Amino acid sequence: MAKSSSDIFQTEGILSPEDAFVVMVRTDWNKELVDRLEAGSVSVLEKRKIRYRVISVPGAVEIGFAIKCAWESGIKPHAFIALGCVIKGDTPHFDYVCRSVTDAITQLNMTLPVPVIFGVLTVDNIRQVEERLGGEHGHKGEEAAHTAISMISLAYSLQKQDH
Numbered sequence: 001m002a003k004s005s006s007d008i009f010q011t012e013g014i015l016s017p018e019d020a021f022v023v024m025v026r027t028d029w030n031k032e033l034v035d036r037l038e039a040g041s042v043s044v045l046e047k048r049k050i051r052y053r054v055i056s057v058p059g060a061v062e063i064g065f066a067i068k069c070a071w072e073s074g075i076k077p078h079a080f081i082a083l084g085c086v087i088k089g090d091t092p093h094f095d096y097v098c099r100s101v102t103d104a105i106t107q108l109n110m111t112l113p114v115p116v117i118f119g120v121l122t123v124d125n126i127r128q129v130e131e132r133l134g135g136e137h138g139h140k141g142e143e144a145a146h147t148a149i150s151m152i153s154l155a156y157s158l159q160k161q162d163h
Helices: 031-047 060-072 093-111 126-132 140-160
Strands: 021-027 051-057 079-087 116-123 133-135
Touching (some): 021 060, 031 079, 031 116, 031 133, 031 140, 051 060, 060 079, 060 093, 060 116, 079 140, 093 116, 126 133
Parallel strands (some): 021 051, 021 079, 079 116
């Protein structure tokens, strides 16, 4: 029986600001698969009545730049969610793309005052994609949204604490 992401990530009752806002930056590369990741994230955000915006970029390498540009242009969400799907091929390109997007998201998490959630599938084949879009490994789009909610709640609770 497939695990549901909602079984793993419980965000009901987690405190988040009433005006929470999330920006998803998603790739057009592997569009049909990323559409499914996005749909999972959207379903969780809408259920929690969290506002969101979607920005599309050509591929995974461009995600970091788009997030940086969005922030610098004045788009100030409570969290970003990076969504993409990189499937291993016959060349080292896969390794370079995965390293690039991972490094960019890590750097953004260290420099931006809001979390950047890694919702990029990095897989060997389509079977592994299916396992992560509602199969035995849950739904990674839903998980990314639950993680964003948890991190928004963490940031909000730390800001409200008396030190």
